Amino acid sequence: MASLAEPGEAANHLLRTQRYVRALARKLKTSPAFAELLSEEYIDTLFQAAPLHDIGNAGIPDRILLKPGALTADELDIIKTHPVIGRNTIDQIRKNAGVDMAFLNVAREIVYSHQERWDGSGYPQALAGDRIPVAARLMAIADAYDALTNRRVYREGVPHDVAVQQIFQQRASHFDPDMVDAFIEIQDEFLTIAQRYADTEGDLQNKIEYMATAIAESP
Numbered sequence: 001m002a003s004l005a006e007p008g009e010a011a012n013h014l015l016r017t018q019r020y021v022r023a024l025a026r027k028l029k030t031s032p033a034f035a036e037l038l039s040e041e042y043i044d045t046l047f048q049a050a051p052l053h054d055i056g057n058a059g060i061p062d063r064i065l066l067k068p069g070a071l072t073a074d075e076l077d078i079i080k081t082h083p084v085i086g087r088n089t090i091d092q093i094r095k096n097a098g099v100d101m102a103f104l105n106v107a108r109e110i111v112y113s114h115q116e117r118w119d120g121s122g123y124p125q126a127l128a129g130d131r132i133p134v135a136a137r138l139m140a141i142a143d144a145y146d147a148l149t150n151r152r153v154y155r156e157g158v159p160h161d162v163a164v165q166q167i168f169q170q171r172a173s174h175f176d177p178d179m180v181d182a183f184i185e186i187q188d189e190f191l192t193i194a195q196r197y198a199d200t201e202g203d204l205q206n207k208i209e210y211m212a213t214a215i216a217e218s219p
Contacts, residue, residue: 012197013146018050019197020142023189027182028138034178037134042106046135049107053114053139056086080123086111109133114140117174137176141167141183144174149194160191 025046029038057065060082064075071079090108093099113127113136120128148163158166164187171180183190 012199013150014051015197016193017053017139017142017146018047019193020145020190021050021138022047023186023193024138024141024179024182027186028179031178031182034134045103045106046110046138049103049110049135050139050142052086052090052107053110053143054082054086055089055111056082056084058089059085080115083112083115083124106135109135110139112136114143116140118176119173122174132176137179141175141179144170145183145190146194150199160187160194 022043025034025038025043028034029043060079064071064078067075087108090104090111094101094104094108110133113125113133116122116125116127116132116136117140118129118132118137120126144167145163148158148166149160150157164184167175168180168184171177
């Protein structure tokens, strides 16, 4: 299923983000507020489910998803449907007998709610605070850090320290403040993961070629 999640993205993005989520969850496990939920079994489930976070992107036209320039308001509205598309995909899978429901329940939370913001300004439900599932709050920080620090076809990534500062500035607005505090404490682990699973020049070239082909084939 993870192969559907991010067309044109390097597999290393999925490897990095699932490891960021696991590292952050293990740090938060030491906090009384999170200890009951974040068992090692639950953290393992998070690790397996994290690569599906953007599975809904498979339903977004490539001409929009891969557009190198600024999106129009209409295009942005279409992009914002990807959590709903992803949730619907997970719900269809849940109907199949023999599927691990615990895994799919966590995957559904991540897929549907990772674009929510702590202050309620996110989408698709404008959830705020603790109403946002823990799994989705973890994914939001992991995905943001990876997006900031990694090179895209149309822009360079920012240095680790800059990414950390930008996430800290969004503490209690975009992100759970307790999770941001934990992220700051283990930021060196994030940097180690980023370096170990860094994209190569070949990965970037593959993205460029994928984008060129997809855009050329778009109606």
